[in-house]
Amino acid sequence: xxxxxxxxxxxxxxxxxxxxxxxxxxxxxxxxxxxxxxxxxxxxxxxxxxxxxxxxxxxxxxxxxxxxxxxxxxxxxxxxxxxxxxxxxxxxxxxxxxxxxxxxxxxxxxxxxxxxxxxxxxxxxxxxxxxxxxxxxxxxxxxxxxxxxxxxxxxxxxxxxxxxxxxxxxxxxxxxxxxxxxxxxxxxxxxxxxxxxxxxxxxxxxxxxxxxxxxxxxxxxxxxxxxxxxxxxxxxxxxxxxxxxxxxxxxxxxxxxxxxxxxxxxxxxxxxxxxxxxxxxxxxxxx
Numbered sequence: 001x002x003x004x005x006x007x008x009x010x011x012x013x014x015x016x017x018x019x020x021x022x023x024x025x026x027x028x029x030x031x032x033x034x035x036x037x038x039x040x041x042x043x044x045x046x047x048x049x050x051x052x053x054x055x056x057x058x059x060x061x062x063x064x065x066x067x068x069x070x071x072x073x074x075x076x077x078x079x080x081x082x083x084x085x086x087x088x089x090x091x092x093x094x095x096x097x098x099x100x101x102x103x104x105x106x107x108x109x110x111x112x113x114x115x116x117x118x119x120x121x122x123x124x125x126x127x128x129x130x131x132x133x134x135x136x137x138x139x140x141x142x143x144x145x146x147x148x149x150x151x152x153x154x155x156x157x158x159x160x161x162x163x164x165x166x167x168x169x170x171x172x173x174x175x176x177x178x179x180x181x182x183x184x185x186x187x188x189x190x191x192x193x194x195x196x197x198x199x200x201x202x203x204x205x206x207x208x209x210x211x212x213x214x215x216x217x218x219x220x221x222x223x224x225x226x227x228x229x230x231x232x233x234x235x236x237x238x239x240x241x242x243x244x245x246x247x248x249x250x251x252x253x254x255x256x257x258x259x260x261x262x263x264x265x266x267x268x269x270x271x272x273x274x275x276x277x278x279x280x281x282x283x284x285x286x287x
Contacts, residue, residue, distance in 0.1 A: 011064045014065075014067045015067040015068070017050045018050070021047055022072040022074075028042050044094060047069070047097055047098055050068060051065075054102070069098055083180045083182060084250075084267070085267075141266050151244055153235065155232070156209075156221045156233050169204055170257055172253070172254070172255050173206055173253070173255075174205070174207050175208045175236070175241075175250060175254075176250055178209070178219060180250040183251040187227070187229060189269075189277050189280075192277055193281050193284070197284060206232050206234050207232070207233045208241065210237075210239045211239065220233060251269050252266070253265065253280075255280075255284070263287060264283060
């Protein structure tokens with residue numbers, strides 16, 4: 001009975017530490033920077049430290065591992081993934097770190113028995129952030145030449161709003177949400193791109209809100225007015241147009257050329273993307 005009580009005491013400690021880690025990770029992301037790399041790196045580091053400290057008491061305890069991970073993974077899945085679904089490997093990274101540290105001796109024995117190698121180097125592979133970053137970056141942008149699906153948007157701003165692709169004109173659609181922090185961080189960059197190309201009357205920009213997350217045309221319009229957004233704003237009821245393009249999450253940027261072909265889709269936004277404005281401007285100038 002004493003061993004049973006001791007094990008659950010350790011598990012409760014793991015749960016409490018997990019809550020502290022989650023609060024620290026998301027607190028750092030909110031206070032210091034909106035750079036999503038800081039979020040998953042701080043989560044990886046803090047979870048690694050917590051798992052290492054717990055390993056003396058909770059070694060090879062699967063329940064303790066789950067309780068340690070619960071708060072961080074829940075908050076990430078609930079608040080971050082709906083906006084940036086391409087970051088789902090972050091959850092795998094965090095789980096891998098905790099499981100490896102709590103079960104590393106068992107894994108080492110298994111691998112040593114089967115392949116005769118030492119897995120103590122395995123953690124360095126899991127934490128190879130540059131590789132992980134490159135995989136995420138590759139998933140952000142898709143360059144293509146497929147035909148754009150037919151669509152019609154609902155204009156909600158007072159200025160003229162392009163509601164569909166027009167032959168002879170380039171159309172830039174940015175699907176966003178008023179509650180999405182990467183979307184909000186991206187907006188000034190889009191306005192700068194439009195300012196850079198203000199003499200190009202053949203290039204049109206539209207911000208597109210949807211009903212996801214409780215947004216309504218009125219809420220999106222008020223958001224645009226409050227932030228003095230100069231870009232035309234439209235609404236995509238029931239996310240019909242987003243689904244037609246095969247998109248989910250926010251923000252999502254779509255570039256349609258003058259012949260109605262989708263030349264670029266770009267998912268997500270990170271303030272560390274220092275070349276975002278330059279690359280988008282160069283692409284639009286080349287079409």
